Amino acid sequence: MNIEIVGAGVVGSAFGRALLAGGHAVQWIDSHPGRVQDLRENGFTAALPDEPADPCPLYFICVPTPTIGRDQDRTALGKALARVAMLLRPELSPTVVIRSTILPGTSRQWALPSLERESGLRRSDHFRFVYCPEFLRERHAAEDASAPRIHLLGELEPGQGDVVAQILGGGEAPVVRVPLEAAELQKYIHNSFNALKISFFNEMRCVAERMDLKAEVETMFSVTRQSAEGMWNPAYGTRDWGPVSGPCLPKDVEAFLGWMRSCDLASPLLESLSASSGNR
Numbered sequence: 001m002n003i004e005i006v007g008a009g010v011v012g013s014a015f016g017r018a019l020l021a022g023g024h025a026v027q028w029i030d031s032h033p034g035r036v037q038d039l040r041e042n043g044f045t046a047a048l049p050d051e052p053a054d055p056c057p058l059y060f061i062c063v064p065t066p067t068i069g070r071d072q073d074r075t076a077l078g079k080a081l082a083r084v085a086m087l088l089r090p091e092l093s094p095t096v097v098i099r100s101t102i103l104p105g106t107s108r109q110w111a112l113p114s115l116e117r118e119s120g121l122r123r124s125d126h127f128r129f130v131y132c133p134e135f136l137r138e139r140h141a142a143e144d145a146s147a148p149r150i151h152l153l154g155e156l157e158p159g160q161g162d163v164v165a166q167i168l169g170g171g172e173a174p175v176v177r178v179p180l181e182a183a184e185l186q187k188y189i190h191n192s193f194n195a196l197k198i199s200f201f202n203e204m205r206c207v208a209e210r211m212d213l214k215a216e217v218e219t220m221f222s223v224t225r226q227s228a229e230g231m232w233n234p235a236y237g238t239r240d241w242g243p244v245s246g247p248c249l250p251k252d253v254e255a256f257l258g259w260m261r262s263c264d265l266a267s268p269l270l271e272s273l274s275a276s277s278g279n280r
């Protein structure tokens with residue numbers, strides 16, 4: 001299938017190469033002349049946004065969505081959508097897919113109205129829309145793009161992701177289909193959990209170092225990888241079993257916090273857990 005990828009950075013480049021390996025014809029669009037030149041010198045098809053490009057049945061948007069303060073900057077995404085909108089041809093039954101990380105609600109409240117306004121076309125009647133978060137790791141981008149663990153398709157309506165499911169579903173990774181907002185939210189659950197886990201172990205490392213146990217940190221963490229169900233059972237904590245409870249967790253977290261305070265040690269994450277332990 002002819003596919004256009006808008007944004008040829010870490011995500012767009014790795015993802016596009018994986019599509020090429022799957023036998024698709026990929027053209028990249030990037031606003032950075034050096035990126036375009038680099039792709040062309042390596043034998044790929046690439047163009048700047050204002051250069052002519054053939055309309056396609058499938059567009060993947062992989063442009064940056066940086067955070068400024070605590071706001072998402074949608075400037076690049078807005079430009080990419082406006083350009084794709086101009087290329088939409090209903091006779092090709094086009095599908096627009098955003099792969100950039102976007103906040104919950106962005107697709108329905110902002111991206112779709114923008115596509116409709118710029119193209120003069122109507123969602124569902126003239127084009128389909130999918131939000132498909134990218135889960136690759138930057139340091140393993142090529143490897144992850146060619147062997148993803150899972151695909152998540154957020155669909156505007158059931159069935160809108162059929163073409164994308166067909167393209168992505170050829171490998172072993174399962175394809176899960178959900179409403180748009182669920183896919184947008186899941187990407188933030190994913191990233192926030194990873195950040196939380198890293199921060200927790202960083203806090204524990206600080207506590208250990210303050211106790212002159214630096215040399216033992218790796219051993220303590222490696223034992224924890226085996227001893228804590230939250231480490232060896234991926235489903236642990238994800239079921240709706242109510243607030244933190246049981247004979248050990250609440251009492252031990254509170255005692256640990258009290259002990260840390262008495263030693264002038266801090267764990268802001270555990271403090272927040274204590275405050276939120278009644279919440280679900």
Ligand SMILES: NC(=O)c1ccc[n+]([C@@H]2O[C@H](COP(=O)([O-])OP(=O)(O)OC[C@H]3O[C@@H](n4cnc5c(N)ncnc54)[C@H](O)[C@@H]3O)[C@@H](O)[C@H]2O)c1
Pocket residue numbers: 006007008009010011012029030031032035049062063064065076077079080099100101102134135136137138139
């Ligand atoms: N880097 C990662 O590991 C990773 C993983 C998952 C998701 N993501 C998300 O994917 C998105 C892209 O991230 P990235 O790391 O590939 O960014 P990147 O900065 O590596 O690449 C973005 C590319 O888009 C180009 N670009 C910017 N505006 C454009 C426009 N209007 N038209 C065409 N090209 C344009 C830039 O020149 C650049 O080459 C972001 O939303 C990011 O949060 C990134």
